[in-house]
Amino acid sequence: MTYCVGLRLNKGLVFMSDTRTNAGVDNISTFRKMYTWCAPGDRLMTIMAAGNLATTQTVVSMLEEHSKAAEDRQPSIMKVPSMFEVARLIGETVREVIKTASDNGHQSESTFSATFILGGQVAGGAMRMFLIYPEGNFIEATDDNPFFQIGEHKYGKPILVRAYDPDMSFEMATKLLYVSFDSTLKSNLSVGLPLDLQFYELDSLTRGYEKRVVATDPYYSKISDGWSDALRTAFNSLPDFTRD
Template sequence: MTYCVGLRLDKGLVFMSDTRTNAGIDNVSVFRKMYRWVRPGDRVLTLLAAGNLATTQAVVGMLEEHSKAADERAPSILQMPSMFQTAKLIGETLKEVISDSAKNGPESEATFGASFILGGQIKGGATRLFQIYPEGNFIEATADTPFFQIGEHKYGKPILLRAYDPAMSFAEATKLLLLSFDSTLKANLSVGLPLDLQFYEDGSLKAGAEFRIDQNDPYYRAISDGWSDALKAAFASLPDFDRV
């Protein structure tokens, strides 16, 4: 399993993903699930992947190959005129990969399922964030739904719903996402460190800062331990049930 989040702020976009791939309790590996395409001054695209690893790698591989080819019959992610068209291209590629895998394999299409979060900006357009489903269709983040989660999302969602503010700085958003991931890590062994983190500043059309956070990262340890202590203190401060 996996856990990925794309968060939309007034300032831009923040992305975070884990790196654990689990094919059984005795077969745990680390694979990157965050990808970026940059053409400075023209476009910055970030893609987060969850689901069947072979499917997500095939989709990313096809996008990479087409971005380097001069064949007009193979649309390139670096040539799409808008973020909407880019999301459409990724959805069509995903649908094609799943269909081909199911056609040649012994099991149903669900076995090969995958989903993506796409965010970024193309020159002349706004910064946008999409969630792309296995069927190839997609939805866009709005003021009412300002973030997307894919993978094992249920444990990390409550803190996002309670604390998210579109006016957050990148530093505050990082703290929020680390709390969301820490809750997920503690509740589900199929999500694991290290974590990948990326920023995109609205209107910059250049790659933002990128980090990898492992279990020895001092800031992550401070956030994890501090949040545990704060929750215990908050619990202790609440009144006891006095009707027994």
């Protein structure tokens, strides 16, 4: 399973993903689920992936190969003129990979399902974030829906809904995501450390702060323990139930 979150702030974008993949309780591995392409001063694009590992890695590999191609025979996310076109190109790639895999003797495309969060900015355009579905279509983050989650999202969503503020700083957004991920990790063993964190600052058109959060990270430990203590304190402060 997977848990990835992309937050759209007024200051920029914040991305966080876990790295656990599993094919059963006795076959757990660590794989990066966050990938970034950057041409400083021209564009920055980050994607996070959830779904079948072979499918997501094939999509990423195809995007990478096309981005390095010297000729223009293959469309490239490094050359298209807008984030909308980047999202469209990634959607087409996802659809192509899933269709090719399902045509090789399998009955269902769901076996090869993959979902992506895309965020970034192309010079001359706005900072944008999209959720790309296995069918290749996509939706964009808005003021009414300012963050996206993929994977095992139900445990970490309540804190995002209650505490998210578009004016929050990168540091506050990171604290919010730490709590969201800690709630998910405690509820589902298929999501696990280490976590990958990345900031993108509005109009910077370059890579921002990046960090890998490991199990021994002291700030993560403080947030995890502090959140548990705060919940117990809040629970104990609520009025007791009385039988009528």
